[in-house]
Amino acid sequence: MGLSGIEIFKKLPKTNCGKCGVPTCLAFAMKLATGKAELDACPDLSEDVKEELGEASAPPVRTVVIGTGERAVKLGGETVLFRHEKRFENPPAFTLFLSDKMDESEISAKLTKFKETSYERVGLVLRPAMVAVKGEKDASGFMALVEKVCNDTDAALVLMNEDADALSQAAKTCSNRKPLIYAATMENVETLGNLAMELSCPLAVKGNSLEELAELSEKLIKMGVKDLILDSGARTAGKSLEDQIIIRRSALMKKFKPFGFPTIVFPCEMTDDPMKEAMIACQMVAKYGSIIVLSEIEGHSIFPLLLASMNIFTDPQRPMAVEQKIYEIGATDENSPVLITGNFSLTYFIVSGEVDASRVPSYLLIKDTEGLSVLTAWAAGKFGADTIAPFIKKCGIEEKVKHRKLVIPGYLATISGELEEELPDWEILIGPREASHLPAYLKELSA
Amino acid sequence: MTFEIPKVSYSGKIKEIPLGRGENIITVGGESCYPFHLFEGAIPHPPKIAMEVYDKEPEDWPDTALEPFADVAGDPVAWARKCVDTYGAEMIALQLASTDPNAEDTPADEAAAITKKVSDAVDVPLIVFGTSNTDKDTEVLKAVCETCEGKNLIIGPLGEGNYRAIGATAIGYKHTVMASTPIDINLAKQLNILLGNLNVPDDKIIIDPTTGALGYGLEYCYSVIERIRTAALIQEDERLQFPIIANFAKEVWKTKEVKLSEPEAPLLGDQKKRGVLMEAMTAQCVLLAGADILVMRHPEAINLVKESIQDLMIKGEG
Ligand code: B12
Ligand code: SF4
Numbered sequence: 223m224g225l226s227g228i229e230i231f232k233k234l235p236k237t238n239c240g241k242c243g244v245p246t247c248l249a250f251a252m253k254l255a256t257g258k259a260e261l262d263a264c265p266d267l268s269e270d271v272k273e274e275l276g277e278a279s280a281p282p283v284r285t286v287v288i289g290t291g292e293r294a295v296k297l298g299g300e301t302v303l304f305r306h307e308k309r310f311e312n313p314p315a316f317t318l319f320l321s322d323k324m325d326e327s328e329i330s331a332k333l334t335k336f337k338e339t340s341y342e343r344v345g346l347v348l349r350p351a352m353v354a355v356k357g358e359k360d361a362s363g364f365m366a367l368v369e370k371v372c373n374d375t376d377a378a379l380v381l382m383n384e385d386a387d388a389l390s391q392a393a394k395t396c397s398n399r400k401p402l403i404y405a406a407t408m409e410n411v412e413t414l415g416n417l418a419m420e421l422s423c424p425l426a427v428k429g430n431s432l433e434e435l436a437e438l439s440e441k442l443i444k445m446g447v448k449d450l451i452l453d454s455g456a457r458t459a460g461k462s463l464e465d466q467i468i469i470r471r472s473a474l475m476k477k478f479k480p481f482g483f484p485t486i487v488f489p490c491e492m493t494d495d496p497m498k499e500a501m502i503a504c505q506m507v508a509k510y511g512s513i514i515v516l517s518e519i520e521g522h523s524i525f526p527l528l529l530a531s532m533n534i535f536t537d538p539q540r541p542m543a544v545e546q547k548i549y550e551i552g553a554t555d556e557n558s559p560v561l562i563t564g565n566f567s568l569t570y571f572i573v574s575g576e577v578d579a580s581r582v583p584s585y586l587l588i589k590d591t592e593g594l595s596v597l598t599a600w601a602a603g604k605f606g607a608d609t610i611a612p613f614i615k616k617c618g619i620e621e622k623v624k625h626r627k628l629v630i631p632g633y634l635a636t637i638s639g640e641l642e643e644e645l646p647d648w649e650i651l652i653g654p655r656e657a658s659h660l661p662a663y664l665k666e667l668s669a
Numbered sequence: 670m671t672f673e674i675p676k677v678s679y680s681g682k683i684k685e686i687p688l689g690r691g692e693n694i695i696t697v698g699g700e701s702c703y704p705f706h707l708f709e710g711a712i713p714h715p716p717k718i719a720m721e722v723y724d725k726e727p728e729d730w731p732d733t734a735l736e737p738f739a740d741v742a743g744d745p746v747a748w749a750r751k752c753v754d755t756y757g758a759e760m761i762a763l764q765l766a767s768t769d770p771n772a773e774d775t776p777a778d779e780a781a782a783i784t785k786k787v788s789d790a791v792d793v794p795l796i797v798f799g800t801s802n803t804d805k806d807t808e809v810l811k812a813v814c815e816t817c818e819g820k821n822l823i824i825g826p827l828g829e830g831n832y833r834a835i836g837a838t839a840i841g842y843k844h845t846v847m848a849s850t851p852i853d854i855n856l857a858k859q860l861n862i863l864l865g866n867l868n869v870p871d872d873k874i875i876i877d878p879t880t881g882a883l884g885y886g887l888e889y890c891y892s893v894i895e896r897i898r899t900a901a902l903i904q905e906d907e908r909l910q911f912p913i914i915a916n917f918a919k920e921v922w923k924t925k926e927v928k929l930s931e932p933e934a935p936l937l938g939d940q941k942k943r944g945v946l947m948e949a950m951t952a953q954c955v956l957l958a959g960a961d962i963l964v965m966r967h968p969e970a971i972n973l974v975k976e977s978i979q980d981l982m983i984k985g986e987g
Contacts, residue, residue: 304899306892339936343884436672459980464708471675478672497942497949497969501977504950508891508957521938525926526946529884530954536888568885572925595886601851658925 225278227255233275235266254279282473284483285312286424286449288352288402289378295351297451297512298484303474306538312484313535314507315351316527317380317515319490320371322356322363329367333374336519341528344542344567348528350519354380354404361388368392372399380426380486380513386410390417397421402513404428404486405453411438415445424449426486431455432465439480450483451513457491459502466510484512496520500527507531541593542567548619549574552583559584559667560619561629561653562610564591564599573657580661582668585622589613596631607637611644629653629667676709677702681905683961685714686872686912688760688845689794690821695759697875697961698912703898704959705981715982716956718974719760719796720752721918721966724775724783725767731928733941737968745783746790753791756971762796762964763787764919768809769800781812788817796823796964798916801849803830810835814842825849826877832860836867847914849877852893854900854909861908875962876913882920883951890915891958898959912961921948922966949973956981
């Protein structure tokens with residue numbers, strides 16, 4: 223961003239001490255300039271230089287952190303419009319909406335769902351990230367609800383109230399949790415701007431149009447507020463898409479500072495139909511929503527949303543891969559079945575999950591397919607009999623089992639003859655096509 | 670304060686392709702901007718949804734997907750009628766799944782006869798899919814072209830291995846073709862060039878970039894569609910300026926997560942709603958990437974996506 227490697231180099235200590243991991247200050251400067259290193263890696267920078275360089279090398283959409291500790295949520299940091307250009311940085315935070323107008327049992331039920339909702343996929347934990355608490359009645363009810371939610375969950379919070387006093391009060395009681403204060407508007411911008419600075423909390427800005435949003439954001443930047451979250455006020459799917467695109471483009475293409483922040487969007491206020499709400503949320507996942515506020519967390523909608531977010535935010539350049547080796551699932555012995563697949567993370571986790579679920583202890587051989595799925599790898603010439611056979615001989619499985627039976631993926635049925643030729647000691651068994659049929663298959667096999 | 674909306678200047682435009690025939694022609698394509706970017710371009714024909722019909726009764730569908738069609742599942746003609754009459758289908762996508770040599774291996778003439786019956790039974794444009802088996806599709810789709818002469822069906826997939834044989838037949842009998850390549854912009858462009866060399870007219874080509882389901886490789890499809898659109902609209906890549914079809918229903922409804930019941934996986938919520946949303950969100954993603962035709966299965970998912978298209982086609986004020 224802005225500064226060249228040489229310009230950065232001029233500000234560095236020039237001692238070439240190597241503590242940053244590269245041998246010279248110049249090399250470090252070059253890495254910084256291309257976004258391949260973090261400023262913090264050099265321990266010898268003065269605060270002034272840090273700030274100056276930090277500003278210059280910062281991504282056009284500022285990275286904002288809400289909450290603390292393990293449940294802190296990082297948003298923004300984006301540098302591109304399309305995911306094929308470069309990996310999108312920080313996936314959206316799905317956020318449960320609670321209001322002091324709801325009755326206690328509804329609130330408890332929603333919070334319970336929020337807390338228990340968590341999925342493991344491809345080795346990652348996927349779950350809704352934050353809770354938004356809105357005060358719509360009196361200050362004391364709002365305060366009580368904020369306290370309840372604070373006690374109930376460590377998740378990051380959004381505090382929402384049109385009454386600036388009630389909002390300040392609540393923010394003060396839990397400022398150690400670094401909640402997002404929602405929202406500075408034309409009416410209260412100074413009060414809330416000062417509050418956010420006093421408490422070091424991130425602040426949401428809500429305009430009734432993009433123009434108003436830009437004006438407010440500019441004012442807050444001038445006041446010295448650093449961490450902002452933008453709400454353009456759009457409450458329909460179409461307008462929201464337009465605003466999100468314009469905000470992101472302004473930040474990236476025009477370096478327009480007032481829009482260089484993550485956003486907050488409210489599918490929960492755009493429809494009364496939870497299914498439709500989920501669809502709008504999905505739109506925001508693809509097109510630039512950072513905090514996505516939902517009226518409910520239900521498995522049937524949040525799970526696909528989390529999948530969508532995982533898909534959109536994976537690295538387009540490097541498929542996720544696992545290590546090539548023999549994975550022992552359960553208490554294996556010399557008679558346990560032997561299966562083989564490729565090292566695409568998704569494939570590995572799906573297949574190992576099913577093998578595990580079968581309760582039949584098994585050896586799962588993972589061959590390096592450069593992170594490609596079974597058929598993709600086969601089509602790319604990385605998972606045929608010619609490469610599988612040497613792998614089987616070398617990987618060490620022949621010392622681990624007495625039998626010589628190898629289960630291959632059903633989609634690779636066509637290679638079984640060839641593989642038998644290459645591995646004369648082995649009998650090749652064609653497994654099911656879909657991993658979900660593996661438990662039944664393995665039970666039968668080991669019966 | 671005033672700020673300027675950073676607009677993109679588009680020098681390219683997607684070709685308009687008329688599907689079906691006579692009074693019932695539906696045109697797709699024609700966009701001169703990114704998907705739903707109505708503030709800087711025109712979308713004369715919003716994306717359309719084709720409802721799936723299978724040539725033989727499906728065996729491996731979860732009940733939640735089969736239920737709306739339980740009364741017609743063994744009869745493709747009744748099934749297609751139901752899609753149009755009951756669910757208001759804009760198009761039908763006939764999946765000739767049973768022609769797969771690894772399945773029933775239904776012979777080409779039988780498949781063509783079924784297609785003819787379906788095409789006679791409905792007025793909406795008819796899309797016909799083989800099974801991506803190069804040789805069998807050649808036989809089947811050629812027979813389909815012949816039997817349904819003049820109906821302007823949309824047939825495919827035409828791949829590297831069979832575009833010549835099927836393409837030539839399709840020209841002869843005046844059908845539209847789906848040029849199919851595995852998630853690769855260069856291959857997609859190359860195939861369209863080859864189809865052009867073969868004299869397939871430009872208003873008879875649809876791009877099928879192939880697709881995976883939400884959670885199962887969708888990101889690759891999403892990005893290849895976005896890249897094709899960018900090349901077509903911004904880089905004026907003339908051989909990529911065709912409408913895009915996304916045939917994902919069969920991918921979605923074979924995943925594990927649409928098949929698990931709620932008692933088996935309580936954290937995944939209601940099984941039917943989950944399946945519907947898995948399909949509808951896959952659609953939502955490819956729509957936002959730039960797909961023009963969506964091949965879909967569940968009526969409730971279709972309704973959600975239709976609403977979504979409507980909502981996104983309303984130009985925001987300001
Ligand atoms: C996403 C994708 C890609 C991505 C890569 C994704 C990746 N990391 O692998 C990209 C875009 C890079 C790609 C590229 C190509 N692709 Co591709 N791709 C796909 C797609 C859409 C999804 C693949 C996927 O992620 N599946 C999900 C994983 C989990 O599936 P899986 O590994 O097969 O595992 C399942 C089963 O096999 C089973 N299983 C797995 N292991 C085991 C083990 C045992 C023992 C058992 C019993 C079962 C089992 O369980 C899993 C779940 O049920 C498929 C089409 C489709 N819809 O499936 C085409 C597909 C695989 N690709 C194909 C092709 C041809 C290619 C290319 C060669 C195209 C080209 N010429 O460039 C390239 C090759 C790549 C290269 N040169 O590097 C073809 C293969 C055709 C064939 N039948 O051989 C397919 C089928 C598309 C098609 N219909 O034409 N592809
Ligand atoms: S740690 Fe700092 S001073 Fe040392 S080489 Fe790296 S950039 Fe230079």
